[in-house]
Amino acid sequence: MRNLASLLFAAGLAFLLLVIASELGFGDPALLIGGDILAQAPDEVGATNIVTAVLLGYRGIDTLGELSILFAAATAAGLVLVGGRGAKTPKVDPPGGFILRTGADLLFPLLLVVGLYIIVHGHLTPGGGFQGGVILAAAFFVLVLARPGADGSGGMNHTAIAFIEGLAGAGFIALGLWSLWDKGNFLQPMLGQGVFGTLLSAGTLPLLSMAVGLKVGAELAGLMTQLAEQPADAADCSDPNPANPKDKADNQTEATHR
């Protein structure tokens, strides 16, 4: 019965979206700005990767909005997750098995190098700040998974992570304010175009990439460690038939476990 209601709701929503989409007239006044950007970006911005040129040069404030959304989500998750830590004695995880520990030790420097490479070369090759930042977060989180430590946090210092995140976000905005003061436009690329195709090209774009990458990496690493520090539910994962099914698991998941 519940499945039928969900299916009807999804069908109704799909019908609504199809009707809206058919009335919108996609491509009717054709947005041809892509061709103009392709023609002008290498000379104006100086970056080889035009996607990054659009993200950080032409539409820098959209990237700032995306960073704010990530920050709000991570802060909200952090506020919610504080309640589970340290309230009762947490069920601490054992350290990861041999494969996980060895793999984490081998993967950490590789992930670090690859993440930093993708961030720094964001204006030359596909990638950029956000992609490299996620890889950096994975690099630090795999260490937490391998050796959770006494309190489950794996030695990650949440204060330092928050400090790095705040500093990187402030750096992004500071670069924008510098352009505002110098050229009159917020987040306008400065420092000229440089030599096309080298690392020192595209003005402030590598700096903005670095700020985005560090912010995203620190944010996601902190968020995942906060999730990992949560104690596993006290009804515990090794008990196949919990005597008192918790109300948290709804009826459907309960039924699939019986």
Add this chain to the structure above:
Amino acid sequence: MQADLVTWIALLVVIVVLVSAVLVLTLENLIGAVAVSGVVSLGVAVLFVLLHAPDVAMTEAAVGAGLSGVVLALGLRRLGLWRLESSPEVTEHDLSARPSASVRGEDRNA
């Protein structure tokens, strides 16, 4: 059909994505469902590469196949729904022999 190799590869990936999407809904084992949702994101990332969008593909692979699966799995663990075995009867005999079963680190002495 006069289609080149890229079209066949794309067709194969689309079939994998659709089958995995259906599996996410029908699997009893919730950890398996999380893993298969990672397969869906990975297939979509390959499709993005075939559509000449490497930046989007990188983001989708990193977030969908990596972060999203980890967040879901940690959430399952917090709710106590983290079970590797799909049927409870299988584990009852095992658990009477071992004091506790954890899903990581079967090798406790290493």
